[in-house]
Amino acid sequence: xxxxxxxxxxxxxxxxxxxxxxxxxxxxxxxxxxxxxxxxxxxxxxxxxxxxxxxxxxxxxxxxxxxxxxxxxxxxxxxxxxxxxxxxxxxxxxxxxxxxxxxxxxxxxxxxxxxxxxxxxxxxxxxxxxxxxxxxxxxxxxxxxxxxxxxxxxxxxxxxxxxxxx
Numbered sequence: 607x608x609x610x611x612x613x614x615x616x617x618x619x620x621x622x623x624x625x626x627x628x629x630x631x632x633x634x635x636x637x638x639x640x641x642x643x644x645x646x647x648x649x650x651x652x653x654x655x656x657x658x659x660x661x662x663x664x665x666x667x668x669x670x671x672x673x674x675x676x677x678x679x680x681x682x683x684x685x686x687x688x689x690x691x692x693x694x695x696x697x698x699x700x701x702x703x704x705x706x707x708x709x710x711x712x713x714x715x716x717x718x719x720x721x722x723x724x725x726x727x728x729x730x731x732x733x734x735x736x737x738x739x740x741x742x743x744x745x746x747x748x749x750x751x752x753x754x755x756x757x758x759x760x761x762x763x764x765x766x767x768x769x770x771x772x
Contacts, residue, residue, distance in 0.1 A: 609737045615750035618731040618741035620724050623683045624665070626741070629719040630676035641714035645705065646675060652697040662690045666744035680744030684723055 633642045649669075656664035663686025669677040681687045691698050709715060724741070732750060733742050 611735055611737055612733070612747075613735055616733045616742060616747045617750045618729075618733075618745060619748045620680075620726055620729075620741055620745035621682075622724075622726060624724045624741070624745055625681040625684050625687050625721055626724060627679040627681060627687060627719060627721045628676060629679060630674060630717070632674045632716040632718075633714075634716055635714040638712075638714035641709055641712065645709065645715050645717065648701040648704070649677065652701065655697045656690070662686060664690070668740070678740070680741060681721075684721065687721060 631642065631645050635641070653667065656662055663682035665680040665682060667677055667679040669675065690696060691702075693699060705717070729741075731741055733739060733747065737743075738747055
């Protein structure tokens with residue numbers, strides 16, 4: 607991972623259909639470590655599998671840990687994400703089956719995911735004094751025009767200035 611800080615303003619330029627997946631868990635019963643720690647640990651083999659096999663469509667991820675553990679993942683498409691999650695020979699399918707058997711309804715740990723399809727015309731991003739990060743690291747990072755975006759316009763476009771009446 608390149609941690610070099612880029613000072614010029616940049617924006618993300620993802621292809622149409624790129625997916626942002628928020629996935630994570632919430633520790634509800636701290637004392638039941640034997641329930642939530644394996645859930646956290648189950649993500650590691652899946653990430654290894656995804657990083658080794660680019661054909662799955664996984665682009666990148668970043669995780670944050672607290673009582674609620676959250677990972678932001680970037681995928682090439684919703685079809686790729688769905689196909690991976692349903693693969694009979696994939697890590698996700700076996701981990702999901704394990705969770706439903708071992709943890710399911712005891713309340714010790716909650717899990718969630720939300721997936722969003724990105725339309726470049728309907729998104730906004732800005733990165734300044736940051737290393738490559740987020741959507742820009744997962745897809746493409748391009749210089750931002752020095753003008754603010756126009757509502758409903760494309761990234762960095764600006765409405766033409768109007769002259770004031772004299």
